[in-house]
Amino acid sequence: MVNDVIVSVLLVGGALMSLAAGIGLVRFPDLLSRMHAATKPQVLGLLLFLLALAVEFESWPLVPVLVLCWIFQLLTSPVSAHMVGRAGYRTRHLRRDLLTLDELDDVVARAAEGDPAGPDRTEATRREAGGGTA
Amino acid sequence: MTTVVYVAGGILAIAVLLALYRAVRGPSILDRVLALDVVLAVVGAGLVLNMVAGRHLDNLVLLVTISLIGFIGSVTVARFVTDRK
Numbered sequence: 001m002v003n004d005v006i007v008s009v010l011l012v013g014g015a016l017m018s019l020a021a022g023i024g025l026v027r028f029p030d031l032l033s034r035m036h037a038a039t040k041p042q043v044l045g046l047l048l049f050l051l052a053l054a055v056e057f058e059s060w061p062l063v064p065v066l067v068l069c070w071i072f073q074l075l076t077s078p079v080s081a082h083m084v085g086r087a088g089y090r091t092r093h094l095r096r097d098l099l100t101l102d103e104l105d106d107v108v109a110r111a112a113e114g115d116p117a118g119p120d121r122t123e124a125t126r127r128e129a130g131g132g133t134a
Numbered sequence: 135m136t137t138v139v140y141v142a143g144g145i146l147a148i149a150v151l152l153a154l155y156r157a158v159r160g161p162s163i164l165d166r167v168l169a170l171d172v173v174l175a176v177v178g179a180g181l182v183l184n185m186v187a188g189r190h191l192d193n194l195v196l197l198v199t200i201s202l203i204g205f206i207g208s209v210t211v212a213r214f215v216t217d218r219k
């Protein structure tokens with residue numbers, strides 16, 4: 001009985017995380033703020049759902065599998081968010097007027113200045129290697 | 135318990151519709167990738183909901199697979215977004 005209540009709260013909470021992400025994706029103005037909203041169901045929502053599963057089944061052998069599942073998501077989602085954010089920054093899919101601070105801007109400017117071969121080469125290597133200054 | 139499953143399923147359905155709206159409208163391909171990542175997260179949530187409702191554990195492998203697919207997909211697309219002028 002108590003378990004049912006806990007499972008219900010966890011399930012509805014996890015579903016509300018997904019709803020928050022959906023609303024955020026529709027309402028937020030640019031890519032970076034949408035990325036902020038999109039991470040909610042990926043990490044916290046999944047955690048709530050997996051906890052609901054663990055409470056529902058009440059079996060210890062299940063726990064390592066769920067932990068593995070969550071750790072995997074925890075390792076992969078920052079990497080993909082970083083890749084998407086970096087690509088978004090480079091292709092200027094962000095609204096500068098909404099930013100309060102852009103620390104990367106100084107770094108990019110300094111790297112472009114310090115490069116002896118000039119900005120042309122920096123641009124070329126950046127496009128080629130996908131790494132580089134930013 | 136059945137009511138809770140239906141309520142959570144309804145909320146997930148609304149969430150996936152909103153995410154799909156952004157995937158269709160999204161001005162850039164990165165917005166679409168982001169929205170489809172959310173769709174995958176909601177699909178994973180639906181799999182867990184299905185396991186809780188039916189009291190079985192058949193979908194656990196699918197859950198890991200889905201997060202792997204989402205990772206590979208968004209990294210691949212983000213890698214090939216270049217600055218075309």
